[in-house]
Amino acid sequence: MADHSHGSPESTGVVARPGQGDVQKFQNPGLPPHRPRLADRDPRAEKRAERQVAILFLVSIIGTVLFFVGYFLIPLDETIETLRLQNLTLGLGTAFAMLGIGVGIVHWAKTLMPDHEVSEDRHEIRTEADRADAEKIINDIVEETGIKRRPLIRNTLLGAMLLAPLPAVFIFRDLGPLPGDVLRQTYWESGTRLARDPSGTPIKASDVTIGSAFHVIPEGLSDSEHYLEEKAKAVVLLMRLNPESLNPSPGREDWGYEGIVAYSKICTHVGCPVALYEQQTHHLLCPCHQSTFDLTQECKVIFGPATRPLPQLPIAVDDEGYLIATSDFQEPVGPSFWERG
Structure with missing residues (x-):
């Protein structure tokens, strides 16, 4: 009787693929040889x-x-x-x-x-x-x-x-404690003139034409001991529209002057500078994450991840025709996640 055990996979280490019998077989190569470094x-x-x-x-x-x-x-x-x-x-x-x-x-x-x-x-x-x-x-x-x-x-x-x-x-x-009410107070106060950034030159209402936009800081801010910190909170965008295009809510009718309005430049999403003004649509755009604010609706968020409008700075004109703030912001500036700090 013939002995066929020598041809079995168990005796030779040859493994057959399932369903293919002995037609195609391969030898288990084992671990590769070690090459000394x-x-x-x-x-x-x-x-x-x-x-x-x-x-x-x-x-x-x-x-x-x-x-x-x-x-x-x-x-x-x-x-x-x-x-x-x-x-x-x-x-x-x-x-x-x-x-x-x-x-x-x-x-x-x-x-x-x-x-x-x-x-x-x-x-x-x-x-x-x-x-x-x-x-x-x-x-x-x-x-x-x-x-x-x-x-x-x-x-x-x-x-x-x-x-x-x-x-x-x-x-x-260095992350430090929560900011508390630090963001509720900025360098703006009643009577502070609006000045061009970075020159610090005061702005008259007659300087602001329809369609123009100014980057604004409080006059005298450069003399502050903490200039950068105060500027980061107080910087403002100043624009002039046709007064008929504005839709102020009750109680804010006198927060602007003949179509001139001022809003915080700090985006309420994560604090990037809102630096793009579209004159035709009256939209303010944050370039970081494309949050878009409608200037005609008190900078209401109309697109993007921001969750609340830009804070508005109440303004008026003094006896010499210069634009002034009538008070500080009425709400915290900057990202919303600091709002309740």
Whole structure:
């Protein structure tokens, strides 16, 4: 009797595809052969790779130090140049802090950690022997990283990891308390003249023609101790329409002057500057997220993610013909999520 067992898949390791019998077969290739890297063969290359990883971790440490230099040592004198320098320093410091750790760990894994493939069956951990095996596996993983026998990498990594989260701590701390009623009060008050931004020149009602638009700040704002903060809240858009096009709500009939109206320039969505005025449609457009406000309807939101109209600044004219504010804004300026802070 003939013995056909030598042709079975179990005896040869040849696996047949389902439904195709023995017509098409393939040999299980198993794991690919391991190709030693340069650092596996040459001790000098291994040392060089170790130094490279340590340098990358040092770059992370230097980046964190650079962040603190910008945070603590660059004085804030509220000039644009100083703010740009501090923002650049903070940004570069944070980038190098994160990049050094990330690239260092990747380079460490690719050049120094074992790269051979291992496969094993999964099994449930039940007995003490199984738990001991699992512990051994974890210890083997730690040993494969080489962190115990590479103090240079270990120490620089620990330093980088300890320092890297600190910038985030200080940044989150700077978010500060809720603003309370800070946004309910701006530099505007009764009798303050409207002035061109940035020259600070007062504006007469006769200067504002139909279809024109002015970027306006309170007169004397440049003398404020906190110029940028106050300007961020008080900046206004001033426009003139045909008075018949306006539809003021009851109680706001005298908030404008002969078709001249003033509205906060700060979008009520996330605080971007509303800088685009469409003369034909009388729409104000925020370029950040396309929130659109209808000037003829007290800057009601007609499109986009903003949830409330732009706050209106009540204005009038003084004895010399200059436009003045009759009071501060009657509602908080800026993003709606600060409104109830």
